[in-house]
Amino acid sequence: MNGFAALAPLLFLVGGAILVLLLGTRRNGGTNSVQAAVSIAAIAAAGFSAARLWGRAVRAFGGQLRFDEAALFMTFLFLLAAAMAVLLGMRYLVRHAMPRGEYYGLLLLAACGLVIMTATINLLIVFLGLEVFSVSAYALSGLNRRDDRSAEAAAKYFLIGSFASAFVIFGLALLFGTRGSLDVHQLALPETGGSSALALTGLALVVSGLAFKIALVPFHMYQPDVYEGAPTPVAAFFAAAPKAAGFLVLLRILVPHFQTGIRNEAIIEFLSAVAVATMILGNFAALRQRNLKRILAYSSIAHAGYMLIAVISGDPAGLLFYLANYLFMGVGAFAAVIALGGPGREILDLDEFAGVGRRYPWIGGIFTVLLLSMAGFPPTGGFLAKFYVFSTAVRAGHLGLAIVGVLTSLVSVYYYLRIVRIMFMKEPERELDVDTENPAVYLVLFLCLYAVLQLGLFPGNIITLIRQATASL
């Protein structure tokens, strides 16, 4: 029965997904709000059953599925992201005449895949979750079938994603061949014989595949296109959730490896170079963009760079705190884009944002707070997150990384504040057709605002949770 308890979160998600898909086939019965309600209920049930697992170190299927506190913490993040994406989608799907049952169903399946990815220490199960997520994600990004950009996004995501998946599976094969196991603890054992070169190649392949999911430079290039083309609620979900899963898996592989594995200096060297490149490229490329979704895409790449610093300096707590923050900042920013959209069309070009802050002060104000948080201004959560990451980096002796991080954060202030300036300082050129009857989106916006401020002002409780989570790693 223990196994069933561990399976419950996944069962609720999959069951909800099937139910919503079937509801979507009905001609009249499956209205939008019913499907959304079913999805939210499934997510809530999954969250509840996951919460019951906290502190019980539940294993199932011979230890293949293991819900330790770190996995549960991530599960909550994914479920929150999925729930917010459901809320964001409700009105958006109608406005853009997109298939609804598929949206909710695939979203739940994607969340399910991410949960599987994090709730194991066996890399084969990780791959299973990765593929469950990826296949759903390819379809999600192409969901707006009448939009060429959406189709382009899906095609690019699928092709490059398959490429990365192939890397991972090849790497797994090499690892299994040399080590005889795919348990992360077995992988990290010091060399006892056999070919270390093959094992290291396998490790490099797996890490590269994960770097693709996290969108680290130079594995990042699909991301701006996918963010731009994918429906905005989908982009909101992609902004934080898959990164979080990728980072946790990276952590699970590297934490034992840094203790007992070999060639650790080389790995740290490479990851440092990647972090620097990611921070610099992400932030500088964002400077030139005029499309808001592309700006947010590059900004999410840059944030991945900061988070990688936490991995390098061996600071899981800082990483989880940053991820929790970024979840709300990222989803909230895309929510603001959705809130400012009109029927059938979204405002994406920066110039079109002129004056919307004054016309819609609530949306503009919350968007501003979220952007300030991304830029790392106190008293928001973004500030504390960066502060923790950079200070532990300095303490761990990665002074250079921290300096690059601070400098590129300064660069990022420019493009974040440019959005604020355009929203509040410039006169609108014409009246915008904004659909303001969108209560679900406002709910998400206020939730994100609250979360960012709570994390910035009173982070005590969440840090206690994170301490418990990292202790289980």
Added chain:
Amino acid sequence: MPVFVFIPLAPVLGALVLFLFGRRLPRRTISALACSTIAAAFVFSVAAFINLLSTAASGQNILTYKLFTWISAGAFRADAAFRFDPLAAVMVLVVTGVGLLIHVYSVGYMSRERDYGRYFACLNLFTFAMLLLVLADNLVFMFVGWEGVGLCSYLLIGYWFEKPSAADAGKKAFLVNRIGDAGFLLGILFLWTAAGTTSFFSLEIAVAGSVIAPSLATLSAVLLFIGAAGKSAQIPLYIWLPDAMEGPTPVSALIHAATMVTAGVYMVARLNPLYSFSPAAGQIVAFVGALTAVYAGTIALVQNDIKRVLAYSTISQLGYMFLGCGVGAYAAGVFHLFTHAFFKSLLFLAAGSVIHALSGEQDLRRMGGLKKYLPRTYPVFLVGALVIAGVPFLSGFFSKDAILVSAFARGQWFVGILGLAGAVLTAFYMFRLIFLAFFGNERFPAEVKSHIHESPAVMTRPLAVLAFLSIVAGFTGLPAVLGKRANLFSRFLEPVVRPAAEGNLSLGAEWTLILASAACAAVGIWLAYLFYVRNTALPGRWAARLPRIYRLLGRGYYVDEIYGAIVVNPLVRGADAVYRRFDLGIIDAAVDGTGRAAGYFGKAAGLVQTGWIKDYALAVLFGLVIFLGVLLF
């Protein structure tokens, strides 16, 4: 949770509701909500006061309650914590009690205003901030309330923001207060470096144990006093208060007479161990207070705007309070604060009633003979004037006398004599106002006359209550010579305010002083009678004979102009030069250059982003090969 924690709660809830929904609620609801929240705060205050009396009997007279740790950075620590002790109890009762009366009065006074909800929202928010200020357990938390009352003062002075003079006055008050706040903040910082704490309790211990270096203590005490001088309108930062009269009259009564401007006095009294520890700082406080008392009194002599007379009078009375605190008679200073809150808000509200009756006329030269038109306002105004003038056995007499007695008892003859001189001035300008407004010829135009009406009961009833309080409040602190129930007030404050060192004034000397100050009041009133009733040509003749002095006083010693010439203009011009030369020439150029370079870099980064899948795949492969190379070789 102890009951005093709930005192600030009701006003902040009221303010929240009114800020959010004030525009949509009907006026009756707004008035009811605003008044009932303050009434609730008052009830809580009374309950907390009674509770304090009962716990004081068992020796526990300082209650604290910590809400949460607010800031904790390294060794620096500040809690959001409340402290309820006799001093805070007095302040809380004054703030909520007088505040309640003024809220009720405002219902009548503001009834014709368009933006009714905003007014009461600000007033409620102000009450909340003021309660935070007086209940705070440490300087940092107190600073929150300190800034809050400053903000509300700014909002309410500029309540009629369509009027440029009101908007300017609000800005002036805010900017001048900033200077004071800078001093206040620096003072907190120095105090923290010296004592390692900002909580009043630990500060008292640190001072008692002489942990603080005397020089640092003096420095921080003086800096804190700069903050107090800004908030409480003392030389040289008093210039904002006369202009603040642009706000609605009830605001002048509540914020610029009874409560906010006394925050500085309260703070000095609260930090009395520090000021007693540093005699130099105390001496500065006493001198500035005494000088301000006389100086503002002389300006008040010739003002023609009824509210400006009262504003300068407030500055002068605040000077008395600082005088008391400066010579070490903190209880006397707070006692004067206590009585002043009643009679000065009474005077302001009565003046408001006069202005209301005359359809907004504030100039004394266009009043006169109002006695018969305002049968309910006149007596209370007269009571207020008698009290502030220091007529014996009224509260103003006792509190002022307590200060002067302490000054002479400590051998501070100079400030004591200044105080006596100020008493003559006070009686004179106050009765000049009475005679000009209520006696003599009717100098207002005919069409105003047709509109004259006594104010509604909602306005006059609070006046009656305040008049009653102004008369009797003094009996809580009778001088020592008047029997055994004397000095109730200072004995109540004893746990917080260390009892003044025994004065070496003999019984006879004290009686002499009491008689002297009564004589001062009499002289002032007699002079005013001489000038403005017996021989009304006299003021004009004096003004003609001494035109320079008359103009000098009328313009408030040209202080605004002097500040403009030596501080404001050079600053503006300097800032402009810095902006042109440095900002545009160097900083902006550098920033633009960096920005442009960053932009080019971004463009280069964009070039790699071709949009072709084969390039994306190539990049992935590139990354992998590098990783492999680094790992394997």
Added chain:
Amino acid sequence: MTLALVFLIFGLLGAVMVSMNALLGPKKTNPVKEQPFECGSPPLQKGIPGFVIKFPLVVFLFVLFDIEVAFLFPWALIFREMKGPAFLILLAYAAVLAAGFVYAWRKGAFRWD
């Protein structure tokens, strides 16, 4: 250090070779060569008459279900050991497959015309 040098040299060599191609190679283009598909059939023409677009869909669905059913073989291998629970698991598996089938059906994937 030598490692970095090796990488630099070989990296440069690679870059030179790739760019040489672009620089030196003859660039003779013609419209046909610029077209996305050049397998002999012109990209713009009338569609092949009688070709039914539904066909690939059915093929995909067939392959999908075929593969899923193939998973029954490993299940059969352990059925003897697990008995009852294994049967329940199979039922759940089949139910998911059936749900997928119903979904495809309701979406009209099997409708030929």
